[in-house]
Amino acid sequence: MKSLKKQRRIQIVALAVVALIGSFGLIWYASQDAFQFFRAPSEVIASPPAPTEVFRIGGLVTEGTLVRGQGATITFEVTDGGASVPVAYTGVLPDLFGEGEGMVGTGRYVDGTxxxxxxxxxHDETYMPAEVIDALKEQGVYVDPNADVGTN
Incomplete structure (x- = not known):
């Protein structure tokens, strides 16, 4: 009788371990697309990611590069001061989007674009994502918009 109880207990523990491993595997598989890594334009140029990798890129929209085509596709370049990456986007741009302004984009790097x-x-005239500020500081081109607050 004791050996039957012991065998049943071992089966339950083994089933629980298998269920735990299975649920962990399903969660990991489902969350693979949820993790998007930030890259600065200099990093993208130095080591281009695979065309299937989704990531975020950020920096300043380069002056004079914003082109609104005949269709819905808009092209421009984003820079961190060290390198520029051409960007193509199909859709409606945010109202506050413009040349010389900070932006963050999500997508893939395919054939150099x-x-x-x-x-x-x-969000406003002073906001810029922390990742973009860090990348611009590394390049030595970041200027704090609040630096001259209080000086007349």
Whole structure:
């Protein structure tokens, strides 16, 4: 009788371990597309990611590169001061999007062009995503917009 109880207990523990491993595997598989890594334009140029990899790119929209085509596709370049990456986006741009402004895009780097599926712009005249600020600081081109507050 004791050996039957012991055998049943071992079966339950083994089933629980298998269920735990299975649920962990399903969660990991489902969350693979949820993780998007941020890259600065200099990083993208230095080591281009695979065309299937979805990531975020951010920087400043380069002056004079914003082209609104005949269709819905808009092209421009994003820079961090060290390198520029051409971006193509099909859709409606945020109202605050413009040349010389900070932006973050989500998409893939295909054939030398970042194919964006989403574009985010600054929230107001002083906001810029932390990743973009860090990348611009590394390049030595970041200017704090609040630096001259209080000086007349």
């Amino acid at each position: 970042f194919q964006a599926t989403e574009i985010l712009a600054r």
